[in-house]
Amino acid sequence: MTLRSAAHELQRFRYGRAICTALLLACSVFVAGCTPDKAKAIMVSANQFKVDANKAIDALEKMHRAELSPPPEMVANASAAFATELFNLKPTPAKPLDFDDLSLLLDPYTLRPNPVAARQWAEFIASLRQQYAVLAAMYTSLERGHMLAGDAVTASVPHAERLTAQLIGIAEGIVKAPPVLHMYRSDLVAELRRVHAIPEGNAERIGAATRLRERFIAFQKTEEELARTTVEQCLKAAAMGMELRNMLKQYDQLTLDDISFFANRAFQTASALTGKDLTSLNGDVNEAIQLINNDPIWKRVINDQALASAAAANRPR
């Protein structure tokens, strides 16, 4: 009888054979590799994975909010023009002035909430956060049950793998289709057309063109930074997920040196990602995908998803 099956026996006959099995398990503490310290290390790592994943989700939300927002100065200028614009309105019998025109005059650029899109986004974000919370919650009793929970810990590995791989999947989607600040772009186009129409010989002409150039350069940096920070957060969280997965996989044999090694590597990977430009991060995303595709275990996780995606493709949207 192995130690693990002995433990199962104990769980089945908890009370009747308690003393006998307790002695067996007391011996097992000295030979099995699972100590409360190691269990605690897994709890801490799973919680850190949740925290990092939530930062990535925050970045994702911020990125999308920015995609749908106007530049603040554009809104302020439009709002200041309320009184003049009011008298420029030309209502028709088919479309007389109404309540909506007041909000149009006050702020013509900020989008009114779309209930369908807002609900679907809120559900998606809440579901993502819940997934990482459920994973972290799984190990909250591990310290108390470190001797008997080996099988459950091993069974949890594919979940940590999926939750890690999907962060890389999100990063991949952003790298392939970076965020677009549409309203900032439209504002720049409006300014381009205005500057272009300034007649030759006008003293303002060159100065306006120079200012437009500076605005455009600053805008490019803003747009790239939005993609960069989101991808960076996703990869940092994925790095933590990978180390958690390594700890879970080796739960029975995990040594304190291993824990220190994995924790240190997660920290170093996260530090190395900080401040990288989007092109380098793109390389990191591809590297992570390569790593997953070359590892038979990771690949199994992705193959399962390929089936799920095929099913999703057939679902009406």
Add this chain to the structure above:
Amino acid sequence: MAEAAVLDRDMLVLRDASNAVTEIDIRYRVGDINVKRELRDAREQAFAAYSLARLALLRDGILTTEKDLEDMRDLKRQIDEAGDTQDLIVAVLQLVQLFVKLGI
């Protein structure tokens, strides 16, 4: 990470939605207040379509299903039970230790 065909399809939908937003938003931005009044609803619909296309692309990267969540909750129950059982063992061991100490 998702199946290539699904990813490509959703990527194209996002690109089309983005182009539609660009087209209408520039007209809206450069137009006067009456043009804005005319285009406001259509512009907001274009942005909503873009928002949903972005969401579809993100969903392509998601691997965890409802079934996975159920499995994780079940594993949590197993680990919690292991904790309860272990607590019981520790209590019994302490009792045995006490008996030995007392010479019973």
